[in-house]
Amino acid sequence: MPANRVAPLVDREVLGGAYFLLTFRHPETARDARPGQFVMIKAGVSAEPPLRRPFSILSADAARETFTLFVKAIGQGSRSLCAMAPGDVAQCLGPLGRPFTPPPADEEAFLVAGGYGIAPFRFVGEELARTGRTARLFYGGRTAADLPLLDRLGGAGLTVVPATEDGSLGERGRVTVPLEAHLDAATRPVRLYACGPDAMMHAVARIAAARGLTAEVSLDPWMGCGIGTCLACVVRVQGEDEPRWKYRCACTEGPVFDSARVVWPGEEDSRARRAGGGAEEARR
Amino acid sequence: MNLAVEIAGIRFKNPLIAASGTFGYGVEYEGVLDLSLLGGMVSKGLYMEPRDGAPTPRIVETPSGLLNAIGLQGVGIRAFVRDVLPRLAKHDTALLVNVCGDTVEEYAEVSRVCDGAPGVAGLEVNISCPNVKKGGMAFGGDPRMTHEVVAAVRKATRLPVIPKLSPNVGDIAVFARAAEEAGADALSCINTLLGLAIDVQTRRPKLGFGTGGLSGPAIRPVAVRMAWQAARAVKIPVIGIGGIAAAQDALEFLIAGCRAVQIGTANFVDPGIYERVLADLRAYLERHGTDDINDVVGTLEYPGLPRPCDSGGRE
Numbered sequence: 001m002p003a004n005r006v007a008p009l010v011d012r013e014v015l016g017g018a019y020f021l022l023t024f025r026h027p028e029t030a031r032d033a034r035p036g037q038f039v040m041i042k043a044g045v046s047a048e049p050p051l052r053r054p055f056s057i058l059s060a061d062a063a064r065e066t067f068t069l070f071v072k073a074i075g076q077g078s079r080s081l082c083a084m085a086p087g088d089v090a091q092c093l094g095p096l097g098r099p100f101t102p103p104p105a106d107e108e109a110f111l112v113a114g115g116y117g118i119a120p121f122r123f124v125g126e127e128l129a130r131t132g133r134t135a136r137l138f139y140g141g142r143t144a145a146d147l148p149l150l151d152r153l154g155g156a157g158l159t160v161v162p163a164t165e166d167g168s169l170g171e172r173g174r175v176t177v178p179l180e181a182h183l184d185a186a187t188r189p190v191r192l193y194a195c196g197p198d199a200m201m202h203a204v205a206r207i208a209a210a211r212g213l214t215a216e217v218s219l220d221p222w223m224g225c226g227i228g229t230c231l232a233c234v235v236r237v238q239g240e241d242e243p244r245w246k247y248r249c250a251c252t253e254g255p256v257f258d259s260a261r262v263v264w265p266g267e268e269d270s271r272a273r274r275a276g277g278g279a280e281e282a283r284r
Numbered sequence: 285m286n287l288a289v290e291i292a293g294i295r296f297k298n299p300l301i302a303a304s305g306t307f308g309y310g311v312e313y314e315g316v317l318d319l320s321l322l323g324g325m326v327s328k329g330l331y332m333e334p335r336d337g338a339p340t341p342r343i344v345e346t347p348s349g350l351l352n353a354i355g356l357q358g359v360g361i362r363a364f365v366r367d368v369l370p371r372l373a374k375h376d377t378a379l380l381v382n383v384c385g386d387t388v389e390e391y392a393e394v395s396r397v398c399d400g401a402p403g404v405a406g407l408e409v410n411i412s413c414p415n416v417k418k419g420g421m422a423f424g425g426d427p428r429m430t431h432e433v434v435a436a437v438r439k440a441t442r443l444p445v446i447p448k449l450s451p452n453v454g455d456i457a458v459f460a461r462a463a464e465e466a467g468a469d470a471l472s473c474i475n476t477l478l479g480l481a482i483d484v485q486t487r488r489p490k491l492g493f494g495t496g497g498l499s500g501p502a503i504r505p506v507a508v509r510m511a512w513q514a515a516r517a518v519k520i521p522v523i524g525i526g527g528i529a530a531a532q533d534a535l536e537f538l539i540a541g542c543r544a545v546q547i548g549t550a551n552f553v554d555p556g557i558y559e560r561v562l563a564d565l566r567a568y569l570e571r572h573g574t575d576d577i578n579d580v581v582g583t584l585e586y587p588g589l590p591r592p593c594d595s596g597g598r599e
Binding site for chain 2: 001002003004005042047048049050051052076091093221222224225227228229230231232234235246247252
C-alpha cells in the first residue's frame with residue numbers, strides 16, 4: 001500500500017549540469033519499493049506548480065527509511081524539488097505502480113537506458129546483485145554530459161556499456177547500436193528492459209519483436225494523481241486476447257508494460273507487429 | 285461540535301465531498317486514506333456503457349490550475365454497480381453517482397439502474413462536462429434542455445437528484461431555476477470553465493481533445509460568485525465546487541450560501557486534504573464562537589447588495 005505523508009529531504013547531491021540526487025525520508029517507500037516503481041512528489045505546499053510529479057525510485061534504503069531520486073531540474077516541479085535544502089519537506093505518495101518483472105533464472109537482463117531514463121536501473125541491478133546475478137546496462141545519450149550517473153553505478157552488479165551519439169563517451173551512435181551487437185553475440189537467452197525517450201523504447205520494442213525476445217518498457221506520460229483516479233496518464237495497451245487496444249493508466253497498470261502489448265504512436269494494433277517479424281525471427 | 289449537513293434528505297457527516305472525476309470510484313484511495321473521513325464522494329461520470337474517453341494528452345498545468353479533457357472515460361454503470369458498490373459499502377460516507385448520457389433517455393436509464401442499487405445516496409446529473417461531443421454541456425448550456433434532462437431523471441428515480449451546472453453560461457441563475465422547476469433536490473455549482481492552452485512551438489492545442497475544462501484555485505473566485513448567484517436564485521440547497529484547497533476556501537462557499545462543498549483538483553495535489561481541512565474548519569468554528577457548521581451557511585454580509593429580484597429568491 002502506498003503511503004501519503006510529508007517526506008523531509010535528508011541529502012542533496014549536485015551532480016553537475018541540471019542533475020541532482022535527492023534523498024528523502026519516507027519509511028513506506030524505503031521499505032516496500034520495488035525496482036521500476038515511482039513516487040508522486042512535490043516540494044513544500046506552495047500553490048505552484050499545482051501538481052506533484054512522478055519520479056522513478058533510484059534506490060531505497062529500508063534501514064535508513066530513505067529513498068533516493070535522480071532528478072533533472074528542467075521544469076517547474078523538478079526545479080523546486082532540486083532547490084530544497086536538507087530539512088525541507090516534500091509531499092510524497094509512494095511507492096506506486098507496477099515494478100519490473102525479474103528475469104527468469106536462465107535469462108540475462110539487458111537494461112537499456114536513454115539519458116534520464118537511467119533512473120530505475122541502478123535499483124534493478126542492486127536487486128539482481130542481491131541474489132548473485134548480474135545485468136548489462138546500455139546507457140546512451142546525445143553526449144557525455146547526458147550520462148551523469150555513469151560513475152555512480154558501481155556495486156550494483158552492472159556491466160555498463162555507454163554510448164553517445166556524438167562519440168564523446170563510449171560507442172558512437174544510438175544506444176541500440178551496441179545493444180544489437182551484444183544481442184548478436186549473446187550466448188544465453190536475454191530479457192530486455194528499457195526506459196528513456198519514447199522513440200528509443202519503441203526501437204527496443206521493435207528489436208525485441210524481431211528477435212522474439214520479451215522487453216519491458218517503463219513509460220512516462222503526464223500524470224495527475226499517480227493512483228488511477230484522474231485518468232490523465234493513459235497509454236494504449238492491447239492485451240493478448242483483446243480485439244483492440246484500451247486506454248490503461250500508466251500509474252496503476254504501469255509504468256512498466258510488456259513492450260509487445262503497447263500500441264506505439266503510428267500503430268493501431270499491437271498484434272500486427274507480433275504476428276509479423278517477431279515470430280519469424282524467433283524461429284530462425 | 286456539529287459538522288454534519290443535510291442536503292435533499294442525505295446526511296453528510298461533514299460538508300466535504302470528493303468531486304466527480306477527481307476521486308475515481310473511491311476504491312482507488314482505500315489504504316491511502318480513511319474514506320470514512322469524507323462527508324461524501326461523487327463517482328466518476330458514468331454512462332450505460334464503458335467509454336474510452338478523449339485522446340491524449342489529457343491534462344496540462346496552467347497558473348494555479350489544471351486544464352483537462354479526460355472525456356469521461358469510464359467503466360459504465362453496470363460494472364460500477366456490480367464491482368465497485370460492494371467494495372464501497374464498508375466505508376461510512378455518502379455516495380453520489382455522477383450520471384451521464386448522450387441522450388435524455390440515457391440519463392434516465394442510468395438513473396433507473398442506480399435507483400435499485402444498494403448504497404447509492406443520490407444522483408449528480410452531469411449536464412456540464414465540456415469534454416464530450418454529445419450530451420454534457422449541450423444539455424447544461426440551454427435552460428430548456430436542462431429542464432428536460434432533469435425532469436427525465438426525476439421521473440426515473442426516487443433518489444435525490446442534484447444537477448451539476450456549467451459555468452459556461454451567461455446567467456447561471458436561469459439554469460438553477462430551470463433545474464429547480466424540473467424537480468431537482470439540490471444543485472452542484474460549478475463544473476470546469478472551458479479553456480484552451482496552445483503549444484506555441486507546434487501551434488496546436490496542448491490537449492488531445494483541443495479545448496478542456498479549467499479547474500483548481502485559478503477558478504475559485506468565479507466559482508464562489510456563480511455558486512452564490514445560484515444559491516440566491518433557488519430554494520433548494522447548493523453544493524459549492526471550484527478550486528477548494530483549504531478550509532478558508534470551503535468557508536467562502538459556505539458563507540456564500542452553499543450547504544456543502546466538493547473538493548476536486550486538490551485531491552490530486554494531496555489526498556490527505558480532508559483531515560487537514562476538517563481540523564481547520566473545527567478551529568474556525570471555535571474561533572467564531574459556534575459549534576455548528578450550519579451556522580456559517582449563507583452568512584455573507586454584502587453591504588449595498590440589492591435583494592434578489594426574483595420572487596422565488598432565497599432570503
